[in-house]
Amino acid sequence: MNHLPLIIKREYLTKVKNKSFIIMTFLSPLIFMSLIAVVAYLTQLNKNKIRVVSILDESGLVSNVFKNSENTSYNILEGMSLDDAKALVQESEGYGLLYVNAISEEKLTSENLTFYSEESPSLTLISNLEGKIQSELTLQNRIKEGIDIDKLKATKVNIEINQESFEGEKTSKVDSVVKLIFGGAAGYLLFMFIIIYGNMIMRSVIEEKTSRIIEVIISSVKPVQLMLGKIIGTSLAGITQFVIWVILGGVLMTVASLILGIDMSEMQTPQQQIMEQAMENPEVNVQLQNSITAFYNLPLANLVVAFLLFFIGGYLLYSSLYAAIGAAVDNETDTQQFMLPIIMPLVLAVYIGIFTVIEDPHGTVSTVFSFIPLTSPVVMLMRIPFGVPIWQQVLSLLILVGSFMFTVWFAAKIYRVGILMYGKKPSYKELIKWIKY
Amino acid sequence: MNNLLEVNNVSKYFGDFKALNDVSISIPRGSIFGLLGPNGAGKTTLIRVINQITMPDSGSVILDGEPLSQKHIMDIGYLPEERGLYKSMKVGEQAIYLAQLKGLSKAEAKKRLKYWFERLEIGDWWDKKIQELSKGMAQKIQFVVTVLHEPKLLIFDEPFSGFDPINANLIKDEILRLRENGATVIFSTHRMESVEELCDDIALIHKSNKILDGNLVDVKRQYKINTYEVGIRAKNQMLLEQELSEKFNVSKANFKTLEDELKLNIKLQQNGKPNDLLSYLTQKGEVSHFVELIPSVNDIFIQAVNNN
Structure with a gap:
C-alpha cells in the first residue's frame, strides 16, 4: 500500500495550517518591507539635509571650483585667519572647513590641504572634494605647460576588448557581472x-x-x-x-x-550616486x-x-x-x-x-x-x-x-x-x- | 489453522546485545494471550517484530497461515506502551488520518468513528485538539484508533495504564467484546491481576528467552504446589500443630474464620492424596476449611524468573 500521498498531504496541511507558519508567512514580508521603507525614508531625510562646507583658500588656486550642488553648499571664506574661520564654522554649526595653505613654490600638494570638522566627515564628501581639486590642478598644470586641452581630449582613446569563446559565443565584462x-x-x-x-x-x-x-x-x-x-x-x-x-x-x-x-x-x-554620475558618461x-x-x-x-x-x-x-x-x-x-x-x-x-x-x-x-x-x-x-x-x-x-x-x-x-x-x-x-x- | 499467529525461532540482535533468543510462541485464534516478562526482557522487541517495525535476524512469523508481509499491516492493531498522538491536530482529523494509514477509506473511517465516539460518549471531542484533552481522554482516542479497522490481531501493550478504574473497566469490557467478535488479542502487561482475569494463554519472556508458555490453566497445573489451606478446631491446638508439623511440611496460614482455630498450609508429598490428608485431619478435630492453593500468575512469574 502506498501511503506516500497521504503522508505528504498531512505534512503539508499541518505545516500550512500552523499558526506560527501563517503568521511568519504574512508578517515576514511586512516586516521586511517596512524595514526597507524606514531605510528609504531615512535616506530621503538625509538627502534633504544640505551640508554647508566652508572653504578657506589662502592659495587662491582652487576657490572657484566649488559649485553648490543638491545637498552640499559651499561657503567661500576670505580674509580671515584659520582660527577665526574654525570658530565661525563651529558657531554656525557648519559641516566642516576645508583649509588650503598659502603656498610658496606655486605648487599645491596634499600637505597644504586640511579638512576640519566636528565629527569625521563622510567619505564620499572628502573624495568629492579631492576629485574637484585634483582635476582643477591638473588642468592648471597642463595650461601652464602649454598643452592644448582640446587636442589632449581628442587624442584620448577608449578600449574594450571583445571576448569570444572558440565556439563563437560572445561575452563581455558586463556579461560576467550579470x-x-x-x-x-x-x-x-x-x-x-x-x-x-x-x-x-x-x-x-x-x-x-x-x-x-x-x-x-x-x-x-x-x-x-x-x-x-x-x-x-x-x-x-x-x-x-x-x-x-x-x-x-x-x-x-x-x-x-x-x-x-x-x-x-x-x-x-552613495554607490548609486556614483553610478548615476557615471551614467552621464555615454560609454x-x-x-x-x-x-x-x-x-x-x-x-x-x-x-x-x-x-x-x-x-x-x-x-x-x-x-x-x-x-x-x-x-x-x-x-x-x-x-x-x-x-x-x-x-x-x-x-x-x-x-x-x-x-x-x-x-x-x-x-x-x-x-x-x-x-x-x-x-x-x-x-x-x-x-x-x-x-x-x-x-x-x-x-x-x-x-x-x-x-x-x-x-x-x-x-x-x-x-x-x-x-x-x-x-x-x-x-x-x-x-x-x-x-x- | 488453529493458531492465528505463530512466531518461529525468532532471534534479534542489536549490535552485541541479544534482544530475542530463539523465541517461539503460538497464539490460538480467538484467544487473549498474555505476554509477560520483567522490564527489558524483550517483550517490546517481540511485539515490534510482529508489527514489522523491527525485522528479525532469523526465524519467521506466520500470520493466518502466511508469512508476515506488508499486506498484513491492516490485519494488526497496535496500541504501544509509549502512547502519543499529534498534539496540535484535531481529534477527528487525526483519527481519520491514522485509519487511512491502516487502509480504510475516508468515508468508512468517518462512519466507524462516529459509531465508536457515540459508543464511548466522546462525540463532542471531534473538533478538539489533542493538547486540549486530558491524558485519559487521549488514551481513549488512541484505543479507538487502534481497533477501528477491525483487525484480526490486536496488540495491547499495558492497555490500562493511565486510565481511572471506571475507564479501565470500560476498556476491559471492550477488549472482551472484540474477542467475542472474533479478534485475537495479545496483551502485554505487568499487572498480574488483569492477566488472571482476562488471559487464556500466556508466555513468559525473561532475558530474551521464552521460559514458559501455554494455556493458563495448564501452566498453573504445572506449577501446582500440592498445598492445602486447612482450618481445624481441636482441644489442644498447640499439640496438634506439633504433631502435624512432624508428619507434613507445614506453615502458618492466614484467612478469616468465625471461631479461633488452627490455620495451616499443609504441603503434601509428591504422590500424596488430598483425601488421605482430609481423613487424617477429621480424626484429629473438626475441619472447617479445606482448600487447594492455586499458584497465582504472580507467584508463577516470580518463581519462573527466579529459577532462571
Whole structure:
C-alpha cells in the first residue's frame, strides 16, 4: 500500500495550517518591507539635509571650483585667519572647513590641504572634494605647460576588448557581472532554502518523537515512506511560503511606494550616486545596453533546467540528513553536535562560489567542488551561467542523485532505529552501529 | 489453522546485545494471550517484530497461515506502551488520518468513528485538539484508533495504564467484546491481576528467552504446589500443630474464620492424596476449611524468573 500521498498531504496541511507558519508567512514580508521603507525614508531625510562646507583658500588656486550642488553648499571664506574661520564654522554649526595653505613654490600638494570638522566627515564628501581639486590642478598644470586641452581630449582613446569563446559565443565584462548575479542568486536561494526548511523537517521529526506517536505511525507505514513524505510535504509548504512571500513582497512594495510616495527604485545610496554620475558618461550607457543583451545571452534554458534539477537534488540531499539528525536526537538542543557537519559544507560551498567562481569559474577548485555532492548544487549553480559543458553538468547531477540515494538509505537506517530510541544522546559511534541493526 | 499467529525461532540482535533468543510462541485464534516478562526482557522487541517495525535476524512469523508481509499491516492493531498522538491536530482529523494509514477509506473511517465516539460518549471531542484533552481522554482516542479497522490481531501493550478504574473497566469490557467478535488479542502487561482475569494463554519472556508458555490453566497445573489451606478446631491446638508439623511440611496460614482455630498450609508429598490428608485431619478435630492453593500468575512469574 502506498501511503506516500497521504503522508505528504498531512505534512503539508499541518505545516500550512500552523499558526506560527501563517503568521511568519504574512508578517515576514511586512516586516521586511517596512524595514526597507524606514531605510528609504531615512535616506530621503538625509538627502534633504544640505551640508554647508566652508572653504578657506589662502592659495587662491582652487576657490572657484566649488559649485553648490543638491545637498552640499559651499561657503567661500576670505580674509580671515584659520582660527577665526574654525570658530565661525563651529558657531554656525557648519559641516566642516576645508583649509588650503598659502603656498610658496606655486605648487599645491596634499600637505597644504586640511579638512576640519566636528565629527569625521563622510567619505564620499572628502573624495568629492579631492576629485574637484585634483582635476582643477591638473588642468592648471597642463595650461601652464602649454598643452592644448582640446587636442589632449581628442587624442584620448577608449578600449574594450571583445571576448569570444572558440565556439563563437560572445561575452563581455558586463556579461560576467550579470552571470555572477544570476549564479549568486541561485546558489544563495538554495542555501537559504536548505537552512530554513531543513530545520523545519528536523523539528517535525523531533516533534513526532517527543509526542510518541511515531510507533503507531510506523506500525502502518515504512519509515522510509514517512521520511520521504515529511521531506516532500515540508518542501511543498516551503515553496508555498516562498511564493506568497514573493507575491506579497511585490504587492507591498507597490502599495508602500504609492502611499509613502517613496520611489523605491530611486532610493539613493552613495554607490548609486556614483553610478548615476557615471551614467552621464555615454560609454556607460552603452554598457547598460550591453547588460541587457548579456541577459539574453545567458544560456537561459540550460540555467532554468539546471537550477530546477540541482535545486531539488541538493535540497533533498540535505533535508534527508536533517531528517536523520531529527531522528537521532530527543530534543532540539541535542542537535548542535550534528549540525556542524551539515552547515560546514554548505557555508564552504557559498564561499567557494563567491570567492573562487568569480575569479576563475572553470579553475580546478571550482570544478572539483562542483562535483563533490555536498557542495555541488551551490557551486555548480553559480558556475553554470559562465557556460559549463553539458557532460560536466550531467556527471555532477549523476553524482548528486547517487549520493542522494545513498543519504536517503543512510538517513532511513538512522531514522528507523533513531525514532524508537529515547533518552539517550547518541554519539557518532553509535550512529554507525545503528546502520548495522 | 488453529493458531492465528505463530512466531518461529525468532532471534534479534542489536549490535552485541541479544534482544530475542530463539523465541517461539503460538497464539490460538480467538484467544487473549498474555505476554509477560520483567522490564527489558524483550517483550517490546517481540511485539515490534510482529508489527514489522523491527525485522528479525532469523526465524519467521506466520500470520493466518502466511508469512508476515506488508499486506498484513491492516490485519494488526497496535496500541504501544509509549502512547502519543499529534498534539496540535484535531481529534477527528487525526483519527481519520491514522485509519487511512491502516487502509480504510475516508468515508468508512468517518462512519466507524462516529459509531465508536457515540459508543464511548466522546462525540463532542471531534473538533478538539489533542493538547486540549486530558491524558485519559487521549488514551481513549488512541484505543479507538487502534481497533477501528477491525483487525484480526490486536496488540495491547499495558492497555490500562493511565486510565481511572471506571475507564479501565470500560476498556476491559471492550477488549472482551472484540474477542467475542472474533479478534485475537495479545496483551502485554505487568499487572498480574488483569492477566488472571482476562488471559487464556500466556508466555513468559525473561532475558530474551521464552521460559514458559501455554494455556493458563495448564501452566498453573504445572506449577501446582500440592498445598492445602486447612482450618481445624481441636482441644489442644498447640499439640496438634506439633504433631502435624512432624508428619507434613507445614506453615502458618492466614484467612478469616468465625471461631479461633488452627490455620495451616499443609504441603503434601509428591504422590500424596488430598483425601488421605482430609481423613487424617477429621480424626484429629473438626475441619472447617479445606482448600487447594492455586499458584497465582504472580507467584508463577516470580518463581519462573527466579529459577532462571
